Amino acid sequence: MSAFITFEGPEGSGKTTVLQQVALKLEATFDTIVTREPGGVATGEQIREILLEGEGMDERTEALLFAASRREHLVGKIMPALEQGKIVLCDRYIDSSLAYQGYARGIGVEEVKAINDFAINGLYPDLTIYLDVSVEVGRQRIVTNLRQQNRLDQEDIAFHEQVVEGYHKVIESDTSRFNVIDADQSIEQVVDATYKSILKYLGKL
Numbered sequence: 001m002s003a004f005i006t007f008e009g010p011e012g013s014g015k016t017t018v019l020q021q022v023a024l025k026l027e028a029t030f031d032t033i034v035t036r037e038p039g040g041v042a043t044g045e046q047i048r049e050i051l052l053e054g055e056g057m058d059e060r061t062e063a064l065l066f067a068a069s070r071r072e073h074l075v076g077k078i079m080p081a082l083e084q085g086k087i088v089l090c091d092r093y094i095d096s097s098l099a100y101q102g103y104a105r106g107i108g109v110e111e112v113k114a115i116n117d118f119a120i121n122g123l124y125p126d127l128t129i130y131l132d133v134s135v136e137v138g139r140q141r142i143v144t145n146l147r148q149q150n151r152l153d154q155e156d157i158a159f160h161e162q163v164v165e166g167y168h169k170v171i172e173s174d175t176s177r178f179n180v181i182d183a184d185q186s187i188e189q190v191v192d193a194t195y196k197s198i199l200k201y202l203g204k205l
């Protein structure tokens with residue numbers, strides 16, 4: 001039984017930690033892979049390098065490159081794993097582009113959805129876990145994570161708030177695919193709630 005499950009959330013939602021811990025639990029029972037774009041797929045990696053290096057890159061170019069890298073990862077890694085009956089857990093997918101490029105960067109959610117629909121060609125996730133962190137808790141976690149660098153300016157905070165707002169708009173417009181988890185709880189509680197929600201989706205709870 002294959003399933004394509006994506007994890008979404010703003011910085012400070014605990015997404016990467018939660019994903020790793022949930023994957024460990026699922027692996028005990030299911031043939032599971034964890035991945036994130038560009039996921040070791042050669043062309044996807046090259047596209048991502050351009051994204052990282054491009055200083056002052058045009059916002060629409062950035063959105064197109066994310067979508068292109070997404071397609072390479074989808075075709076090169078996600079589709080083969082699904083064909084082999086695996087559970088694919090993917091750290092960020094189309095909804096990151098909708099929230100970050102579409103809403104927070106201001107390109108427009110519908111515009112960014114259009115190029116991503118072209119890129120994924122109907123392969124929407126079966127289930128999307130959204131780690132719903134409040135702006136306050138998210139900001140606190142970012143500050144704690146970055147304490148050594150000691151840098152979180154007003155622009156970062158405003159952008160973070162825009163990302164959270166963007167995700168909420170995306171979820172409101174497509175509620176059936178999302179499972180919203182309260183990510184203000186402790187990481188242990190978030191892991192537990194996420195794991196149970198996936199088991200329920202898989203019909204094992």
Ligand code: TYD
Pocket residue numbers: 010011016037066091092093096097098100101
């Ligand atoms: P990363 O440091 O890997 O962050 P995280 O652990 O939060 O996933 O960086 C990914 C960054 O790229 C993050 O700030 C979100 C951003 N991003 C987009 O803006 N659009 C996208 O389509 C994707 C996949 C990521």
